[in-house]
Amino acid sequence: MKKGTIAMRTIRLLAPSRLEMRETDERPAITDSTVRVDIKACGICGSDLALYNGRRDLSGEHYFGHEFSGVITEVGNGANGLKKGMRVASELVKGCGRCWFCRNGMQNYCKSLNDALLPGGFTEQTLVTNTDAYSFLSPIPDELDDITASILEPANCAYHVAMKANIQPGDSVLVIGLGAIGLVAAMILKTMGAGTVIGADRSKLRLEQVRKTGLLDVIDTSEPAWMEQVKEMTAKDGVDIVIEATGAPPVLKDAMAAARTGGKIVVPSVYFGGIDGFEPLPIMRKELTIIGSKGPAPQLKTDGTSAVVEKVVQMKDDLRKLISVYEYKDALQAFADARSGAAIKAVIQFS
Numbered sequence: 001m002k003k004g005t006i007a008m009r010t011i012r013l014l015a016p017s018r019l020e021m022r023e024t025d026e027r028p029a030i031t032d033s034t035v036r037v038d039i040k041a042c043g044i045c046g047s048d049l050a051l052y053n054g055r056r057d058l059s060g061e062h063y064f065g066h067e068f069s070g071v072i073t074e075v076g077n078g079a080n081g082l083k084k085g086m087r088v089a090s091e092l093v094k095g096c097g098r099c100w101f102c103r104n105g106m107q108n109y110c111k112s113l114n115d116a117l118l119p120g121g122f123t124e125q126t127l128v129t130n131t132d133a134y135s136f137l138s139p140i141p142d143e144l145d146d147i148t149a150s151i152l153e154p155a156n157c158a159y160h161v162a163m164k165a166n167i168q169p170g171d172s173v174l175v176i177g178l179g180a181i182g183l184v185a186a187m188i189l190k191t192m193g194a195g196t197v198i199g200a201d202r203s204k205l206r207l208e209q210v211r212k213t214g215l216l217d218v219i220d221t222s223e224p225a226w227m228e229q230v231k232e233m234t235a236k237d238g239v240d241i242v243i244e245a246t247g248a249p250p251v252l253k254d255a256m257a258a259a260r261t262g263g264k265i266v267v268p269s270v271y272f273g274g275i276d277g278f279e280p281l282p283i284m285r286k287e288l289t290i291i292g293s294k295g296p297a298p299q300l301k302t303d304g305t306s307a308v309v310e311k312v313v314q315m316k317d318d319l320r321k322l323i324s325v326y327e328y329k330d331a332l333q334a335f336a337d338a339r340s341g342a343a344i345k346a347v348i349q350f351s
């Protein structure tokens with residue numbers, strides 16, 4: 001560690017439910033395999049909340065605060081063309097390219113991720129691993145502001161969901177669970193040619209928030225007749241594609257009921273626990289395809305640039321509607337609002 005001159009504001013999670021806001025002049029020293037990023041904005045992810053709630057083990061976790069935008073201020077060996085002064089945002093861009101997962105289109109499981117250093121973006125400066133075998137930063141264009149750019153990482157996860165859906169033009173889509181991933185996946189699928197796209201949630205607050213954005217037709221799954229509504233909206237056949245993004249295991253049964261015969265269910269949910277009385281028969285009866293979608297994955301165009309950055313630029317005005325911005329001094333409120341659902345995507349701004 002070396003001493004800097006100006007104090008750096010940080011938010012650390014010391015233990016479940018124990019956030020510490022602290023100014024420090026201790027900065028980790030840059031190495032060959034890292035770049036230093038001055039953080040402009042960092043969003044709060046559901047996985048950050050899982051760490052906060054103690055649902056995930058904090059020890060060995062490297063991803064508290066992984067949804068950030070910023071400016072590169074120092075580079076190690078300069079891999080991946082990253083340069084001082086570049087505006088960047090976080091997303092998984094590159095795995096080693098050699099392991100079984102990378103060779104089979106599953107870079108999100110690449111072994112090089114295990115060694116990656118990602119101390120997190122809830123601090124004014126952070127080091128991010130940047131090597132020939134790993135990259136977690138994409139350059140962003142001027143037309144994307146720092147706040148909107150911070151949604152790149154969850155947009156990458158949502159893009160991964162949309163790709164897993166392998167949508168055909170006009171396919172109907174039901175997204176159950178309108179957190180950021182579900183919502184952004186719905187928005188991306190619309191741009192990819194989906195027909196009817198329906199959002200579903202049981203939280204009145206969330207339904208009202210989404211209605212206000214005007215981005216999506218929504219139905220209330222706390223209403224007993226909601227499944228009938230879905231069938232009405234899709235000519236009684238059921239939906240072609242269900243995105244099950246609630247994280248509540250029993251909802252998988254609803255997803256199977258809502259899907260048409262021959263339908264697909266994509267599951268980005270992080271489930272805890274099981275399903276009482278689960279009856280799997282519809283998997284055979286309806287020839288359902290159930291597809292998992294785990295976290296982010298490199299989504300590069302043939303020219304090597306990020307397809308997700310391009311998509312975020314295309315959708316920037318709509319994505320901005322999902323974001324609530326908090327100054328650093330209000331960081332604890334940001335976490336409270338992320339937990340209560342008062343914010344769809346809470347983003348902490350360092351300015």
Ligand SMILES: [Zn+2]
Nearest residue numbers: 045046047154
């Ligand atoms: Zn995340």
Ligand SMILES: [Zn+2]
Nearest residue numbers: 096099102110
């Ligand atoms: Zn690999």
